[in-house]
Amino acid sequence: MLQNIRPDYLFSYWVFAWYLLYMVGLVTPNPKFAIIVALLENLFVLASMVYVRVIPKKIIYFSLIILLAKVIPLWTVRNTTIKKRDLYATFGLFLMYIGWIIWDEKTHELVRSYTQMLSNTIRTPVMLLLDKLFRGFV
Numbered sequence: 001m002l003q004n005i006r007p008d009y010l011f012s013y014w015v016f017a018w019y020l021l022y023m024v025g026l027v028t029p030n031p032k033f034a035i036i037v038a039l040l041e042n043l044f045v046l047a048s049m050v051y052v053r054v055i056p057k058k059i060i061y062f063s064l065i066i067l068l069a070k071v072i073p074l075w076t077v078r079n080t081t082i083k084k085r086d087l088y089a090t091f092g093l094f095l096m097y098i099g100w101i102i103w104d105e106k107t108h109e110l111v112r113s114y115t116q117m118l119s120n121t122i123r124t125p126v127m128l129l130l131d132k133l134f135r136g137f138v
Contacts, residue, residue, distance in 0.1 A: 005113050007125045009106055011097050012038050012069060018093060019073045029089035032077045037090065039070040045117050055120045061130045062117070069126075 007013040015038045018031045046066065049059050101107055116123050122131050 004123045004125070004128060005116060008100065010113055010124065011094065012042065013125075014093060014097050016069045016073070018089075019077075023076070030077060030080050030082060030086045031090075032074065032080055033082045033086050034090040034093065035070055035074045035077070039066065039074060042066045042070055045114065048118055052118050054118060057131075058120065058122060058127065061122070061127045061134075064130065065126050 015031060015034045018027065018029075019035060021027045022029070022031050042062075043066070046059070046062055049062060113124070122128055
């Protein structure tokens with residue numbers, strides 16, 4: 001049986017958490033660059049999903065997630081400037097993420113999370129939530 005993917009195994013969740021911490025003033029490095037990188041990666045995954053003809057419901061859910069977790073946050077920081085420290089912070093966060101994946105011995109999750117997105121099953125945390133919320137509508 002396939003397991004659901006934990007949020008700590010997806011870098012996008014780390015970036016979104018950083019964004020939330022930035023917005024409430026708990027951290028000062030700007031997540032704008034990280035959001036842009038994560039958005040580009042998500043658009044690549046979305047294009048792959050369309051190319052392999054994943055079920056429309058999953059594409060709709062993923063598009064909604066991109067809107068809520070990438071596009072809207074990017075819009076809210078659109079007038080900020082990306083500084084060197086923000087690039088370093090993005091790189092540092094990515095290193096911590098990779099370190100967490102290696103420490104938890106879950107390097108296979110990096111590949112599994114991408115290939116799972118190209119399947120017709122729903123296994124990521126927010127998609128599972130959306131599926132419960134919209135069951136019967138989509």
